[in-house]
Amino acid sequence: MKQISWGFIGCVEVTEKKSGPAFAEVEGSHVEAVMSRSEQKARNYAERHNIRKWYTDAQELIDDPDINAIYIATPPSSHATFAIMAMRAGKPVYVEKPLAASYDDCVRINRISEQTGVPCYVAYYRRYLPYFQRVKEIIREGRIGNITNVQVRFSAPPRELDYNSTRELPWRLQPDISGGGYFYDLAPHQLDLLQDIFGVIVKAHGYCTNRAHLYTAEDTISACFRFESGLVGSGSWCFVGHQSAREDCIEIVGEQGMLSFSVFNYKPIRLVTSEGLTEIEVKNPPYVQLPIIRKVIEDLQGLNICTSTSVSATPTNWVMDRILGKM
Structure with missing residues (x-):
């Protein structure tokens, strides 16, 4: 070996x-x-x-x-x-x-x-975690039928460091180092998962703004995109939302039901069909x-x-750059 x-x-x-x-x-x-x-x-x-x-x-x-x-x-x-x-x-x-x-x-x-x-x-790495393998399995089995729409929703309040103007901002908030703000750090996981499941995104457009003015990078983004199969989706990201609006969710809508799951906190997967609601817990390894x-x-x-190679990862950067208006 x-x-x-x-x-x-x-x-x-x-x-x-x-x-x-x-x-x-x-x-x-x-x-x-x-x-x-x-x-x-x-x-x-x-x-x-x-x-x-x-x-x-x-x-x-x-x-x-x-x-x-x-x-x-x-x-x-x-x-x-x-x-x-x-x-x-x-x-x-x-x-x-x-x-x-x-x-x-x-x-x-x-x-x-x-x-x-x-x-x-x-x-x-999320591609290979048991939690997301289960998500792909449910879709592959046709539990919610033909997929008609995908929605990404993420909202979180500012972090304490975001308010600190007396020292250098975290590198994630310096676009010349990170590529963008928190969007460029967190959205890749969501977009890579979706492309791993549904194929490459071939069209993407976004609207970006800075609402809280805590730093220069974008803090609020809305986007729409289309996969090569014709499936369409949308996403919203807010990194300066109120605590009451905190959300980490991807919803996959099908002709026979809906599947929703988190990307960062691994809440139970929610499967809704004509048979009712099923919540599925999946544990991930410690590392x-x-x-x-x-x-x-x-x-x-x-x-x-x-x-998960550089070739398969490149479309995610393309989508993010399109959403942020970098290209």
Whole structure:
């Protein structure tokens, strides 16, 4: 069995519980080294997780002969740079979502992957979680009949940091780093799931505004879109709503019923048909990225196939850029 020795570029929060520990849970995989621009952060992370090496320079980590795969857990603006560096070194890449901070950067990544023949995977891990696998199963079984409409609704109140004007805003609210505001951080999961279920979105249009004026990025978005099958959908996102309006819901309407589920809090799946309401609880693993990381590793070992690649992830950036009027 091929041994996969990972190098992490980035020691951020997502690597602590969602992803990092999962790399050692899969047979034939381990983390060889981590990198952060902060020496203290890199050393501390390596010591706490019993990782042999740490670096403060990404190129040095990529060039390490003991590393044969790279995990990129940095803000989106640097994804393309690090992914291209790794692929040109012949090392497969697993990148946090979204793939990049713009559709154009996604195209660059795909071009280098094609030229080098080195794969690039993207951390749209919800595709593989049991909760969303159950959603797809219900649709595939035809429980709600032919699908006629899809609706995404998300609303949340501002976070405490959003009000703080005395220090630098979180990177998610700096469009040159994140690609947009909270929309560019959260909507990718929703849009990727929908495209994984229903196919690529080929038309999208949005209206974006800043209603609360807490930061410069958009805080309220409404959009409509059409899938290649002809199915149409809409979405609304508000990141400055009142607590009473908090919502995390995707509704899928069919000719024989309706299916609704959350994307971020995993509330029971609600299935409504002529037989009544059924609520379905599905538990996810403690490390939510474990199922997709297992697929990535097994793909690299020639034992399985991971479909969450840079090619499949690119349409999500295209849709977001269209909604935000970036293209």
